[in-house]
Amino acid sequence: MAAAGLRAELDSLLLQLLWDLEELESKRAALNARVEEVGAWGGRSVMPSEAQNGLQKFRVVRAGAQSAEEVGPREAALRRRKGLTRIPEPEPFSASPNPLNWFGILVPHSLRQAQASFQEGLQLAVDMASLQIHINWGRSQLRELQEKLKQLGFGAA
Template sequence: MAGQDPPAELDSVLLQLLQDLEQLEAKRTALNARVEEGWLSLSKARYAMGAKSVGPLQYASRMEPRVCVRTSDAQDGLPQFRVVKACAQPPEEVGPCEAALRRRKGLAKTPEPEPLAAPPDPLNWFGILVPHSLRQAQASFSEGLQLAADIASLQTRINWGRSQVRALQERHRLSEPGAA
């Protein structure tokens, strides 16, 4: 694009920006639909199981993330967000590595790290046979999370495109004869 004349380059950047804006609008509409569908399914599950059977009291005391959001650089150098399965590493423990007091008799055995299994399905917090609507709610919110990552990537591209348009407009304005 750097070899094109400024008006043609501006046109191509504007066209890409408009396409990105159109995609952003479509993804936001899809995200709103997924979230609304998820809340509807969740309310159906509360109705089927009872209001007190689906709520914060059933959450596990220690929750593990099932997915993580990662960033990577695309071909154009802009960050791209993607949703991946949860990391196999537990959160780092903060504090001293050794105890302040040590016993001098014998060697202290260091516990071997336990192999990390995949985090359990959160639907099991609500029982073994959960209603289908609860599974639908989980699927809707998972799809919504993927859409949110796509929207964040698009928003980054749009912000970059807007800055490119401003820079090209300024360059075009300065290159016009009689501009002072």
């Protein structure tokens, strides 16, 4: 019977939706705990991608962060007024993309903890965005199934 299949699909979708909502709530609680700890920033960005079922899924990617030396001027500060000798172009700075290295070798432990907390919080935020998209998709599928059941004359579940 078609109605029994629709009801089974509706039940399965509803259970998945409830599981996703529970996971979203736990990630929100974890993110709120991380937000309280964050005091530093990291060199990462968020990028959406398309999942197999056509929904967007977010993921964290390493940004092409520039170091402080790359942002500054390319020319030497002092120039010779006489003579044709040119100062050779400096070698590109190949420091670690970790912004904590900008503060020197002896970075306070609390700053490292804040960076790690921020990175975990960013991952949680990305997961939450993907979950929210999946929940919205599930809700629309749930409405469609309920409409199909109404059209068959069995009423909404």
